[in-house]
Amino acid sequence: MEQLLVFLILGIALVLFAWEKIRYDLVAFIALGALVLFGLVPTEQAFVGFAHPAVITVAAVLIISRALQYSGLVDEIGRVVSKVSTNSLVQIIILSLIVAIASAFINNIGALAIIMPVAIQLARKSRTPPSSILMPIAFASILGGMMTLIGTPPNIIIATFRQDMSGEAFGMFDFAPVGTILTFIGLLFITLIGWRLLPKRQTAGSANRLFQIDNYITELKLTASSKLNGKRINQMNQIAHSEVLALGIIRHGVRLHAPSPFVELMENDILILEADTDSLKAFIDNTATVLVGGKEMHQQAAGSKDIHMMEAIVMGDSPIIGKTAVDIHLRSQYNINLLAIARREQQIWQRIGRISFKTGDVLLLQGRSSNLTGAINDLHCLPLAQRDLSMGKPRKVFLSLSIFMLAIIAVVTGLLPVQIAFSIAALLFILLNILPLREMYTSVDWPMIALLAAMIPVGEAFETSGAAQVLTDRILHIGTDGPVWMVLAMVMMVTIGLSNIINNAATVVLMAPIGIRISGQLQVSPDPFLMAIAVGASCAFLTPIGHQSNTLVMGPGGYKFSDYWRMGLPLTLLMILLGIPLILFFWPF
Incomplete structure (x- = not known):
């Protein structure tokens, strides 16, 4: 039995x-x-597994790996x-x-x-x-x-x-x-x-970016007869009977990026929307808004030059796994837009605010560079572009390698068991300020x-x-x-x-x-x-x-x-x- x-x-x-x-x-x-x-x-x-030498060793190796990255x-x-x-x-x-x-x-x-x-x-x-x-x-x-x-x-x-x-x-x-x-x-x-x-x-189909987003970004102007005048952004889709994403608003020639759901819309506002053809048509028909012709204004408005797009992949230790963009308050906390998700054999464009993130998802994010960098670090995602490489201090590189090699020598010679040698090495990386204390926990x-x-x-x-x-x-x-x-x-x-x-x-x-x-x-x-x-x-x-x-x-x-x-x-x-x-x-x- x-x-x-x-x-x-x-x-x-x-x-x-x-x-x-x-x-x-x-x-x-x-x-x-x-x-x-x-x-x-x-x-x-x-729960004796938490004290098992294999578990301790794996945790120590992960901390040492992060420390070697920090060392330069x-x-x-x-x-x-x-x-x-x-x-x-x-x-x-x-x-x-x-x-x-x-x-x-x-x-x-x-x-x-x-x-x-x-x-x-x-x-x-x-x-x-x-x-x-x-x-x-x-x-x-x-x-x-x-x-x-x-x-x-x-x-x-x-x-x-x-x-x-x-x-x-x-x-x-x-x-x-x-x-x-x-x-x-x-x-x-x-x-x-x-x-x-x-x-x-x-x-x-792009050699320069994973996503081709330009065809899905549209500008609509609120006329005097628009049904959206005086309404909040979080009411748009209900009024329009359509599913669109408001990326920003141009008001008096100034761009408001990733606006709050509670921002009220006004006559002559220009909405920067992400939508497919069917959703856009329904939105225009049901809200009495009009397409903005000519040169794209969202690229010319004040503040637009600071807005960029970046692709990032969700790592296995990311805290957002199993959560949605709404759950983590991506807009209100980081002031960035989630434009699309690429997952395995498909790319997801619609209702992405309700999609739970998984390991390996590629996110297309839009925002100011400083906000994007901070968000990607906090969310434990990996930017899919060449990162700015900071020259590590030679002293830190040499010191880190010395600690790592001493730990390996201690194990090879039988002086210390692997879980002890690498735990001591991980501790030294923290005490010598090679790895910040906060990173010790986030690296595991x-x-x-x-x-x-x-x-x-x-x-x-x-x-x-x-x-x-x-x-x-x-x-x-x-x-x-x-x-x-x-x-x-x-x-x-x-x-x-x-x-x-x-x-x-x-x-x-x-x-x-x-x-x-x-x-x-x-x-x-x-x-x-x-x-x-x-x-x-x-x-x-x-x-x-x-x-x-x-x-x-x-x-x-x-x-x-x-x-x-x-x-x-x-x-x-x-x-x-x-x-x-x-x-x-x-x-x-």
């Missing part, structure tokens, strides 16, 4: 993970809560990368290599976020479709995480499972022999062949931390209930007539399948006990199975939902769901075909 309950709860959790309507950390806590209620996880053990090191990298050749192949090679190397030592999402705006700017300058370059660097960021213990959370989790099993965790560079070779081979495929398999798709991906903390007791229940043993027996039964390496390949392929559907950290928590049990029953070393699971968890190349790096590039690259298979499937097969012999060479049974 316990096994059935565990399988049922995990099955529902897997469906919810893949469905994506409920955020993954909440899904993990739903599963944990259900297991606690049914007595499968003791109440006193429900990232600015120097961006400055060099922005000067690369206009040749597409050279750009892809250099950017992919830099992202992969950076991902080995800092969070791979952070590494991608550093390079992605530069990549888009280079693509636009050379009039190359962003679709040719963004997926390659996203895949490179995933590959790079294979190379070190801290490169990706699954490696950290795998190391703690080995610690619990044998008393000795994997070291900082134990992943390097297999991971570095696979990363190198993967980069060769991506840069020489893979990017050519991708669609050469100009997003929204709290949904990821919550997911790990909840899934650790879930994984323990999966093992103690006997459910893991049932799956172990099933895998061994299927591979009973084949060699041991075939069982290893099956474990790796199951891991790859799960990591393309659910979060790869959750995948590792579920698969590691199975790998350990299989090795025990086969009476072989568990290390090759743990390595196969680690590699499989970093092979989320088949879907945009398997890894945040894939999600982040979907909107800016204009990719469809099926585009990931074009390059992802051959890359995945390459990782399996080469990964198994490499694992067995460096980690024999």
Whole structure:
């Protein structure tokens, strides 16, 4: 009965993970809560995951990643990368290599976020479709995480499972022999062949911007007979029986940007509206307003030169995920307009004030530069344009690298366990004022931390209930007539399948006990199975939902769901075909 309950709860959790309507950390806590209620996880053990070394290490690595950005090191990298050749192949090679190397030592999402705006700017300058370059660097960021213990959370989790099993965790560079070779081979495929398999798709038909908004912006004048005279802006759509967005008002030759919903309209006001053809026609017919002819006044009115548009992508740790523009008071708090949203295979223009934001959404924002910059920083979004690169102080760069290298040396030499060494490093970054205290908290991906903390007791229940043993027996039964390496390949392929559907950290928590049990029953070393699971968890190349790096590039690259298979499937097969012999060479049974 316990096994059935565990399988049922995990099955529902897997469906919810893949469905994506409920955020993954909440899904993990739903599963944990259900297991606690049914007595499968003791109440006193429900929250021990928050003190788990893997959770502490992941949090520390995220803080260190942000500190290295603040130190000025990232600015120097961006400055060099922005000067690369206009040749597409050279750009892809250099950017992919830099992202992969950076991902080995800092969070791979952070590494991608550093390079992605530069990549888009280079693509636009050379009039190359962003679709040719963004997926390659996203895949490179995933590959790079294979190379070190801290490169990706699954490696950290795998190391703690080995610690619990044998008393000795994997070291900082134990992943390097297999991971570095696979990363190198993967980069060769991506840069020489893979990017050519991708669609050469100009997003929204524009080489300069993701969105073409000009055709949707119109100016209407309120005449003496207009039904809007004396009415508030928030009454417009109800009166007009139409859905339009008021971007601004020109009154006496002065532009009022992002006006309050309570501003009263007056005769001779010129409304700057965003609307499609049908909505605009209904608005004009029902309000007795008239189109303004001639040169567009909203570009000439006083104050218009300060108004700009900027594209920004919603990052995984953004506080606006699950909320709407109305919920966060985008206009009243930041004085900016949300003009459009690009999400996966579609661009959303209408009723966008009621659309809940998701990770990877590309927002088209309009406002004054200072307001845009402040809002994008506060909302944890990534501007999709080349950012102003500020030269970091050499002292800060050198000091930051010194702290980081000392932490790595402490782990490699066995002087300190990884969670202690990196926690001390994170603390030093704060005490030495390299990273502001506020940024220490905002740099942590709290949904990821919550997911790990909840899934650790879930994984323990999966093992103690006997459910893991049932799956172990099933895998061994299927591979009973084949060699041991075939069982290893099956474990790796199951891991790859799960990591393309659910979060790869959750995948590792579920698969590691199975790998350990299989090795025990086969009476072989568990290390090759743990390595196969680690590699499989970093092979989320088949879907945009398997890894945040894939999600982040979907909107800016204009990719469809099926585009990931074009390059992802051959890359995945390459990782399996080469990964198994490499694992067995460096980690024999």
